[in-house]
Amino acid sequence: MAILEIKHVSKFFGGLAANSDVSFEVEEGAIMGLIGPNGAGKTTLFNCITGYYPPSKGEIFFKGRRMNGLEPDRVCRLGMVRTWQKVRPLAKLSVVDNVMVGALARTSSLRIARERAMAQLEVVHLAHRAEALAGGLPIGERKKLEVARALATEPQLLLLDEVMGGLNPAESEEIIQLILDIKGRGLTQMVIEHDMKAIMRISDRIVVLNSGEKLTEGSPQEVVTNPDVISAYLGESHA
Numbered sequence: 001m002a003i004l005e006i007k008h009v010s011k012f013f014g015g016l017a018a019n020s021d022v023s024f025e026v027e028e029g030a031i032m033g034l035i036g037p038n039g040a041g042k043t044t045l046f047n048c049i050t051g052y053y054p055p056s057k058g059e060i061f062f063k064g065r066r067m068n069g070l071e072p073d074r075v076c077r078l079g080m081v082r083t084w085q086k087v088r089p090l091a092k093l094s095v096v097d098n099v100m101v102g103a104l105a106r107t108s109s110l111r112i113a114r115e116r117a118m119a120q121l122e123v124v125h126l127a128h129r130a131e132a133l134a135g136g137l138p139i140g141e142r143k144k145l146e147v148a149r150a151l152a153t154e155p156q157l158l159l160l161d162e163v164m165g166g167l168n169p170a171e172s173e174e175i176i177q178l179i180l181d182i183k184g185r186g187l188t189q190m191v192i193e194h195d196m197k198a199i200m201r202i203s204d205r206i207v208v209l210n211s212g213e214k215l216t217e218g219s220p221q222e223v224v225t226n227p228d229v230i231s232a233y234l235g236e237s238h239a
């Protein structure tokens, strides 16, 4: 069953079509990779899905419910949450307090929010840093904190925007394992990632965007051998 349906979504910024007539579905429990050259419209699509931008055209359905026009906090309470490419934790708060901000989407009890935040820090292997100041964390731990904060909102669909960006191979491997763990817990995920090997390993299906349009969609193997995808990426490297 599709948990997310994107139907003919376009997003215009003045004369620029950042997304143009994009349609696809995400199956419940699956990992959908979203790839494309720089400026292809991946982040804009995440923003449309999670309520940060209203789509200019088209419709978005989550669990069969039309989401157009809903604010991000409402979208979050309905079960969809995103992480950000540029991780900006509340630097002067502790790690656990940052995650509590996510947990407070579901409870007004500080005690319960703290318990749930600690549980999510265990999931991302950051519990030992709970009392550290978030601003002092190195990038690898900041990325895990971002995932824990998102998980603490108890989503059914988690959207990860370049969560491996800026990480070394060992840190990326930890995130790959984390994404697979999260899948094992039954959560659906959409993942934007530039690391092609990583996206091939984790994705059940992949959607490719290019210049705002959906270029193709398929299994990782289908996508990576598609001549149009290869030329879109070669075009970028030759630009």
Ligand SMILES: Nc1ncnc2c1ncn2[C@@H]1O[C@H](COP(=O)(O)OP(=O)(O)OP(=O)(O)O)[C@@H](O)[C@H]1O
Pocket (backbone or CB within 6 Å): 013, 016, 017, 018, 036, 037, 038, 039, 040, 041, 042, 043, 044, 045
């Ligand atoms: N708020 C905005 N106002 C105007 N133009 C925007 C805005 N956000 C994005 N764009 C433009 O829309 C296009 C798609 O950008 P977007 O960030 O969605 O691409 P992307 O695929 O996520 O790129 P990257 O891989 O580099 O992060 C780009 O041309 C970008 O400059």
